[in-house]
């Protein structure tokens with residue numbers, strides 16, 4: 551027998567994916583298996599594809615896979631690009647680097663636009679780089695909308711403006727995995743050609759579904775794209791009768807779950823979902839700003855208020871303090887899971903996710919746990935973090 555008694559109550563999940571799965575979604579998936587060609591199931595599946603187009607805000611196609619988000623990254627590339635194509639990847643944090651590395655693995659030629667992980671890409675710098683590409687070698691600009699490692703929400707519409715100002719024809723590809731159904735995203739209105747999504751973040755679902763939404767320019771690009779593909783091939787996703795489905799067996803239970811998730815999001819109203827994330831994100835930042843005091847304590851990594859993510863906040867610890875030790879205390883003593891620092895932020899930062907099925911009381915619990923863990927680890931901080939979050943939540947700021 552272990553010396554420490556088991557932890558009780560529901561674990562507080564402050565990791566940026568997978569996020570809390572609402573009981574309604576769990577119940578919707580708690581059912582026997584069924585034939586994935588049964589008409590009753592197919593009508594649910596078709597409803598899900600229609601719902602996804604409303605969530606991506608697109609009149610284009612949404613392709614779905616039984617895959618992680620990375621599978622969807624790969625699907626986006628192999629359906630639209632050819633070996634040796636150059637792709638421009640603004641560096642926003644670890645996920646942008648992993649996406650860039652995946653491009654290289656597939657035989658593309660990634661070009662990184664260096665970033666400092668505390669700011670999103672400058673639209674003017676994107677415009678300058680594209681203007682210099684008079685030969686049109688860059689075939690895609692690949693931007694992570696909400697960089698889950700750094701808590702930076704890049705200015706997708708402004709960067710579209712930069713591509714247009716340069717008169718450049720590259721495909722505009724956006725990773726929306728940790729922004730979809732949490733932050734406003736307007737695929738068609740913002741001129742996005744390809745948007746990649748996943749089930750386990752704002753959609754409140756288990757991991758296991760990856761999405762690629764494609765506009766007309768991307769669908770045309772697929773006609774001549776030369777990268778090798780089979781499982782990911784867009785044409786293979788079209789069922790008899792022309793409706794979209796999955797390659798081979800549908801992940802039936804995930805489809806039932808997603809139908810429920812879309813229903814929940816639309817009952818709340820996407821605008822209200824975004825407003826709730828803004829409220830929770832603002833309260834989290836109020837707490838972090840209070841902890842910082844005059845720069846003695848932990849601070850928010852993202853520096854530009856226009857780019858503060860409302861779904862995840864990355865907290866940088868003062869020099870000499872170990873973020874992993876703080877996470878260890880929240881997990882083992884308070885049954886609360888924080889996200890860790892990724893790549894060069896490993897040990898230097900932790901992440902508080904405020905994404906998906908979450909309310910004020912849950913957030914305040916998470917912030918109070920962080921305060922206790924900081925104190926137990928002897929991390930210097932100013933007081934009043936939870937109080938500042940409470941004031942922000944009742945609109946007294």
Ligand SMILES: *Cc1c(COP(=O)(O)O)cnc(C)c1O
Nearest residue numbers: 618619620645696698727728748
């Ligand atoms: C979580 C995440 C991914 C990766 O998704 P997996 O399902 O783990 O492959 C990619 N991009 C961003 C921005 C993410 O937050």
